[in-house]
Amino acid sequence: MESKNIILGGGISGLICLHYIKDSILFEAAMTLARDFLDTSFPKYIHKSTLTAEFCDEIGIVPKFKKFKVGIFFEGKILDFFDKNIESEIRTDIYIRYCGKKYGKYVEDKMNGFLTHKYSEEYIENKVEIINRIHELYEDRIFLDCRVNTINLKTKRIGLNGDLFPKTFNAYYENLVSTIPIDVFVSRSNLDDKIEKKTFEIASFICHNNSLKEYNFIYVVDKNYDFNRIAIDGDNIIFERNERDKDLTDCPNFLNHMKIEHSALSFEKFSFSVCKTLNIENVKFIGRFSTGNYTQKIDEVIADARQTG
Numbered sequence: 001m002e003s004k005n006i007i008l009g010g011g012i013s014g015l016i017c018l019h020y021i022k023d024s025i026l027f028e029a030a031m032t033l034a035r036d037f038l039d040t041s042f043p044k045y046i047h048k049s050t051l052t053a054e055f056c057d058e059i060g061i062v063p064k065f066k067k068f069k070v071g072i073f074f075e076g077k078i079l080d081f082f083d084k085n086i087e088s089e090i091r092t093d094i095y096i097r098y099c100g101k102k103y104g105k106y107v108e109d110k111m112n113g114f115l116t117h118k119y120s121e122e123y124i125e126n127k128v129e130i131i132n133r134i135h136e137l138y139e140d141r142i143f144l145d146c147r148v149n150t151i152n153l154k155t156k157r158i159g160l161n162g163d164l165f166p167k168t169f170n171a172y173y174e175n176l177v178s179t180i181p182i183d184v185f186v187s188r189s190n191l192d193d194k195i196e197k198k199t200f201e202i203a204s205f206i207c208h209n210n211s212l213k214e215y216n217f218i219y220v221v222d223k224n225y226d227f228n229r230i231a232i233d234g235d236n237i238i239f240e241r242n243e244r245d246k247d248l249t250d251c252p253n254f255l256n257h258m259k260i261e262h263s264a265l266s267f268e269k270f271s272f273s274v275c276k277t278l279n280i281e282n283v284k285f286i287g288r289f290s291t292g293n294y295t296q297k298i299d300e301v302i303a304d305a306r307q308t309g
Contacts, residue, residue: 009179013287020309051299179287183273201267
């Protein structure tokens, strides 16, 4: 099997690449597409932007938009992220306090977005329809249940197996686009690049009739609380934080403050791989996991895919 361009990974990034990169085929290890993106246990969004609108138009989907509600928990109150009437002194105070937690560029980007209103106030709700449409358009170029075992960068050969290829099968390429996690790519390619792990701690629980239900996210800037943000998906509340091995009492304190009933909390670790940007001839890395940029937005993936295609 030969193709000018081979795409590794059938997540949302890989599917966007498949749309924009001509003469390409896609290999996905699972039996379904965009599992992580469509996972309902943690909300993920396509923010409204010029690029996403153009992308939807190109694949023949009419996007359904919904108001994106983000709160900033500050001095015991939740402020609207998009409220343009918040006094500049309060905005500056929020920025200083939040960045003072030393969460790095991730937080700086978020707070800069808050200060300058760079974030969209709407998101595309019908993302399942978008994934299904891409599958429908490019079904003959998508190969599911095809696991990548080896990547030979010298011979431009990929070793695959799965139900379609019971024995290891070699695919050849001119250009390779990787949207798979960077640590997987490095291990499959026998590279020596050092991989680091970025770790979050996440606790989630079901809470009916909670007062946070109208929000998508709440960012905590009060010095009394040590977690990073709260995601709300219906009755599901997810606490996410960067710091490790802290006492969990601050989380119940926040819930008590907001008068939200809760059960016992325990945090689970969630990690993704970070690696210095790989510079390999005829290989392009696109997507949050392949670049180690967990905060990468869909419109940035679209821009990269367009440039590559």
